[in-house]
Amino acid sequence: MEREDQVSIIIDEGGEILDAGSETDSSSSSSSVPKPDCFDAFTRNGMMRIGEESKEHRVIKKQFLTGMNQLAKDTSVVTIHRNICSTMYMKARFEAFKSCVDAVRERRGDRNVKCGWYGASKQEILHIISFGFSRCNGQSHGVGVYLSTSKFILETFPSTIEDENGLRHMLLCYVEMGKMELIRAGSKQIYPSSVEFDSGVDNLENPSRLVVWSAYMNSFILPIYIVSFKAPSFSIDSLREQINEVRTGGEKLSIAVLLPMLVKVFGPAKGDMISKSLDDHRKCKINRDQMIQSLKRIIGNDRMLISVIKASRGNLAVRAPNREGGSGGNN
Known part of the structure; x- marks a missing residue:
């Protein structure tokens, strides 16, 4: 230390x-x-x-x-x-x-x-x-x-x-x-x-x-x-604008693209939680309704964000980045 x-x-x-x-x-x-x-x-x-x-x-x-x-x-x-x-x-x-x-x-x-x-x-x-x-x-x-x-x-x-x-x-x-x-x-x-x-x-x-x-x-x-x-705020509105820019630019909106934006707004801890919820759903550990409830607890009731994350779950490519710059995961 x-x-x-x-x-x-x-x-x-x-x-x-x-x-x-x-x-x-x-x-x-x-x-x-x-x-x-x-x-x-x-x-x-x-x-x-x-x-x-x-x-x-x-x-x-x-x-x-x-x-x-x-x-x-x-x-x-x-x-x-x-x-x-x-x-x-x-x-x-x-x-x-x-x-x-x-x-x-x-x-x-x-x-x-x-x-x-x-x-x-x-x-x-x-x-x-x-x-x-x-x-x-x-x-x-x-x-x-x-x-x-x-x-x-x-x-x-x-x-x-x-x-x-x-x-x-x-x-x-x-x-x-x-x-x-x-x-x-x-x-x-x-x-x-x-x-x-x-x-x-x-x-x-x-x-x-x-x-x-x-x-x-x-x-x-x-x-x-x-x-x-x-201090200035990373707002939900700012995140929506970034998401729309990615969509407009034709870039594939995978979780790898979305997570850095979410981390900016919600912090790495919630980014990890969002990623884990998506991963649990992909691995059939939780059902769709449980995943939605989990996302609501993490990011609130913002329907646009929830729908975008849900749509990205099939492209789940990475976990939230860890301190060393690699990809995290369950051990």
């Missing part, structure tokens, strides 16, 4: 968990920040806005924009809020996380805390910081809570939803991974495969996804920051 992806943390008696050597600044003056009531829900739920001039803000902003890759130049960080563990529930979750870190250190000889990014709607993020995680958001590499590593933040971008002020939000969490195991694409795993492991990744050498099992989601994951930002 790259050293920069390791999180050096200090846990103090005051209930704070910080990057070693970071500065805190609760200054809220900023000309680029919308009206304060845009973020009242965050501050009411135990989050504190950190000042733009602080080292803490600069480090997180740089990490976020670097992970947004090609979207970075069109993305602006509006504000960052920090968990100050001020509510009873936040303190309880902090204690659970601290106990988890201590247990891993005692069992494994050292902790293995990493940064994990989680994208969702503003409402879901509020629920998470108030009450904790309540659902698994991924199933392409086992069923669990998926967080993106810092180099692959863009992969969680499709999970974000614009709020009433045109802002999107991501959680930056500390994640105790313990001993990680490789989870193959298409796995139905919901627990560690043995007591030897604690969590999963899609690639042991260069993971893009951290997989935390549901039984551990509120002890292994501690939300620390909310990054609120503005």
Whole structure:
């Protein structure tokens, strides 16, 4: 693992968990920040806005924009809020996380805390910081809570939803991974495969996804920051236009052509899920109605997209591309 992806943390008696050597600044003056009531829900739920001039803000902003890759130049960080563990529930979750870190250190000889990014709607993020995680958001590499590593933040971008002020939000969490195991694409795993492991990744050498099992989601994951930002969207309408261009140009619309477009809009995780659903239907593991229901769960009720994907199933040529540039598949 790259050293920069390791999180050096200090846990103090005051209930704070910080990057070693970071500065805190609760200054809220900023000309680029919308009206304060845009973020009242965050501050009411135990989050504190950190000042733009602080080292803490600069480090997180740089990490976020670097992970947004090609979207970075069109993305602006509006504000960052920090968990100050001020509510009873936040303190309880902090204690659970601290106990988890201590247990891993005692069992494994050292902790293995990493940064994990989680994208969702503003409402879901509020629920998470108030009450904790309540659902698994991924199933392409086992069923669990998926967080993106810092180099692959863009992969969680499709999970974000614009709020009433045109802002999107991501959680930056500390994640105790313990001993990680490789989870193959298409796995139905919901627990560690043995007591030897604690969590999963899609690639042991260069993971893009951290997989935390549901039984551990509120002890292994501690939300620390909310990054609120503005960014361009890969919209469904944009995808329709690309599909129509391919049709108009006379190119055969196979799944090999369609998948990169779908990955742009929905992200690699959902691309894997779409590909697996088509593959399962082709292999007669599921019937047509089950495939349609699966696609609706993944991409919603967009009839055009569903009909195009269904029409492509006979030309299923490749699985969603993996990190190494080859084709993935069940193992």
